[in-house]
Amino acid sequence: MVDTAQLEGTLRGVGLRVTRPRVAVLDAVHDHPHADTDSIIQAARRDLPDVSHQAVYDVLRALTDAGLVRRIQPAGSVARYEARVGDNHHHVVCRSCGSIADVDCAVGEAPCLHGDADHGFSIDEAEIVFWGLCPSCSTTTNRGKS
Amino acid sequence: MVDTAQLEGTLRGVGLRVTRPRVAVLDAVHDHPHADTDSIIQAARRDLPDVSHQAVYDVLRALTDAGLVRRIQPAGSVARYEARVGDNHHHVVCRSCGSIADVDCAVGEAPCLHGDADHGFSIDEAEIVFWGLCPSCSTTTNRGKS
DNA sequence: GTGCATTTCTTGACTCGTTCAGGAAAAGCA
DNA sequence: TGCTTTTCCTGAACGAGTCAAGAAATGCAC
Structure with missing residues (x-):
């Protein structure tokens, strides 16, 4: 379990604005390593029931570009994400x-x-x-x- | 450039029926390493103008299962095939x-x-x-x- | 060579992960 | 608090790949 304040600090640390969708998605990725996008959407909606799938896609891209999450995609699989980076x-x-x-x-x-x-x-x-x-x-x- | 008779022998060698689409696709994969499915369809149609895309998909699966071609799919890419196996x-x-x-x-x-x-x-x-x-x-x- | 059972190919529709687009809302700074 | 910029939402669209059913071709037995 990761602290929300900690996640916010992580986001600010890489120059990203802190928004509820971003915190929810980052938390979901921490809690569900190797989850696919749909699972992350479901997990994020436990915190934030009305996030759009598009927001999750956008956030995952932003987090990936910022280096906070890593996107993996074994052949034949959909995209999956994990928070263990570097x-x-x-x-x-x-x-x-x-x-x-x-x-x-x-x-x-x-x-x-x-x-x-x-x-x-x-x-x-x-x-x-x-x-x-x-x-x-x-x-x-x-x-x-x- | 690969001989057609040679390709036919290869097909028979793994217990696959010899059909024109199979020869054309196998030849295309030999000639275009790392090509994606669409490129292979185009290449196969130079030999056999009316092959359906579905036939190419089926053939590629059969060839892959038989071990004659290898399917690779780097993250973010569509499926690609090569004849260099083993x-x-x-x-x-x-x-x-x-x-x-x-x-x-x-x-x-x-x-x-x-x-x-x-x-x-x-x-x-x-x-x-x-x-x-x-x-x-x-x-x-x-x-x-x- | 012929006939026949089986596999393979064609046509056409469809799925689903992902992206595109435009306007509304929120973040963060002055 | 007001303003600019970024982010999010709604809704539509894209495209690689798959599904399904009937037609055609392969290859074996005779």
């Missing part, structure tokens, strides 16, 4: 149910970042997605696999 | 123009795959996307960056 962690995604978990990067800050055979690109981030099956899907689908 | 290579994506290039993985087969803190997931693939700026966007956007 620590270069990665994700495991379940191929079956789509659930996501965090993985701390054991390779340090940025794996494979050795500007070798990079085709002249100037690289600033290495994003890693691990694909597999989550514990529950693993037990469910392994049996009966023809 | 060699665990990765991609650099330009944040500005979205262009994609291949990167051979220098870490070996599967980086960071050490079942540690994996939350019980059984991981089968580690996908890496490098984000940055391609050579042309790099020179264009670096100047005049306020």
Whole structure:
């Protein structure tokens, strides 16, 4: 649970105006890591029943641009957001149910970042997605696999 | 340029029926690495002017399931396909123009795959996307960056 | 080669996450 | 408190991808 005053301070800290939709959305992202936009809309509406979906989309973009939240979108998924930023962690995604978990990067800050055979690109981030099956899907689908 | 007979053999090799749409699409993916679905439709229609977009979607799914092509989808992009499969290579994506290039993985087969803190997931693939700026966007956007 | 069961393709409609647009409301500074 | 700018709301629109049902083609058996 995050304090509202703290969230407001965070918003001001990056030069964003403090509005009720922004506080509600930022709080929702803190409380529901890896949630998709619709879940965030629902969560924000528990604080602020009349926020429009458009406001949530706008706020998520503003928060993302400001670096307060991170947008992730594994292949085949809708956009998801998390409040854990700036620590270069990665994700495991379940191929079956789509659930996501965090993985701390054991390779340090940025794996494979050795500007070798990079085709002249100037690289600033290495994003890693691990694909597999989550514990529950693993037990469910392994049996009966023809 | 790939031989048609060769493509047919490839299709039969994985147990897929040989049809004109399949040959045309497979050829298109070979000729246009990292192309999106619409580009593939256009390319396939140079061989087969009346293929429906639905057929291309179906064929791409069949080819992907059969392992003949690989589907990639960097965040914010539509689905893209490539015929280079089974060699665990990765991609650099330009944040500005979205262009994609291949990167051979220098870490070996599967980086960071050490079942540690994996939350019980059984991981089968580690996908890496490098984000940055391609050579042309790099020179264009670096100047005049306020 | 023919016939037939099965797969695949075509047509056309539709879903749904996301974005666009214009006016109303709120934030924050003087 | 008043004013300018940003943000939010309402409502419509976009577009990649999917669904559905019937027509056509594939490839095997004969």
